[in-house]
Amino acid sequence: xxxxxxxxxxxxxxxxxxxxxxxxxxxxxxxxxxxxxxxxxxxxxxxxxxxxxxxxxxxxxxxxxxxxxxxxxxxxxxxxxxxxxxxxxxxxxxxxxxxxxxxxxxxxxxxxxx
Amino acid sequence: xxxxxxxxxxxxxxxxxxxxxxxxxxxxxxxxxxxxxxxxxxxxxxxxxxxxxxxxxxxxxxxxxxxxxxxxxxxxxxxxxxxxxxxxxxxxxxxxxxxxxxxxxxxxxxxxx
Numbered sequence: 001x002x003x004x005x006x007x008x009x010x011x012x013x014x015x016x017x018x019x020x021x022x023x024x025x026x027x028x029x030x031x032x033x034x035x036x037x038x039x040x041x042x043x044x045x046x047x048x049x050x051x052x053x054x055x056x057x058x059x060x061x062x063x064x065x066x067x068x069x070x071x072x073x074x075x076x077x078x079x080x081x082x083x084x085x086x087x088x089x090x091x092x093x094x095x096x097x098x099x100x101x102x103x104x105x106x107x108x109x110x111x112x113x114x
Numbered sequence: 115x116x117x118x119x120x121x122x123x124x125x126x127x128x129x130x131x132x133x134x135x136x137x138x139x140x141x142x143x144x145x146x147x148x149x150x151x152x153x154x155x156x157x158x159x160x161x162x163x164x165x166x167x168x169x170x171x172x173x174x175x176x177x178x179x180x181x182x183x184x185x186x187x188x189x190x191x192x193x194x195x196x197x198x199x200x201x202x203x204x205x206x207x208x209x210x211x212x213x214x215x216x217x218x219x220x221x222x223x224x225x226x227x
Contacts, residue, residue: 004157033215035217040219042217042218042219042220043158043217044217045215059216090157090158092157092158101146101163101203101205101215102148102160102163103150103158103160103215104160105157105158105159106157107156107157108155108156108157
């Protein structure tokens with residue numbers, strides 16, 4: 001069964017802390033994505049990566065960075081967490097080729113920044 | 115990517131067909147229609163996609179109008195577990211520089227007993 005695993009389901013951090021959200025997929029997918037989801041705003045794309053060490057900004061990259069050192073792992077980094085980064089974070093992956101729009105999502109990581 | 119318009123909410127009786135509409139009047143020739151759903155507290159789940167022909171899989175059917183300006187997702191026998199937000203998305207199917215998927219606000223489908 002295909003799987004996208006996010007390291008933490010719930011996190012609580014303090015303002016100014018550095019936060020790492022990890023995502024691992026076991027499907028050998030080339031593409032990986034980080035979204036955040038907030039009430040009334042839907043899912044918004046933060047960053048995506050179409051290959052190891054490659055990354056592209058999504059719609060709301062400010063305050064975030066990413067790392068893709070291995071094909072199966074895509075990390076989202078909040079260098080200095082702020083309260084407006086309290087959100088649900090969703091990782092996804094997809095194959096290259098004909099069905100790049102078929103994304104497989106993880107269960108999400110709910111981050112609270114105090 | 116072309117924009118989509120969906121009703122914010124719909125109700126359906128358990129066991130009946132749920133028909134979820136989506137307008138995408140600015141869709142271009144190389145854009146596919148994708149449907150996802152998100153059950154509360156879970157990540158989104160892919161349902162189905164199509165270009166111009168109707169499509170069916172084990173989860174749902176997708177009906178796309180001949181002019182491709184709208185589509186309908188059909189859940190033939192809705193169950194309580196189908197209560198979710200349903201997203202209609204249009205995008206090119208191949209990669210290139212456009213890998214991302216843009217989610218709107220979707221339709222909250224509530225299946226009632």
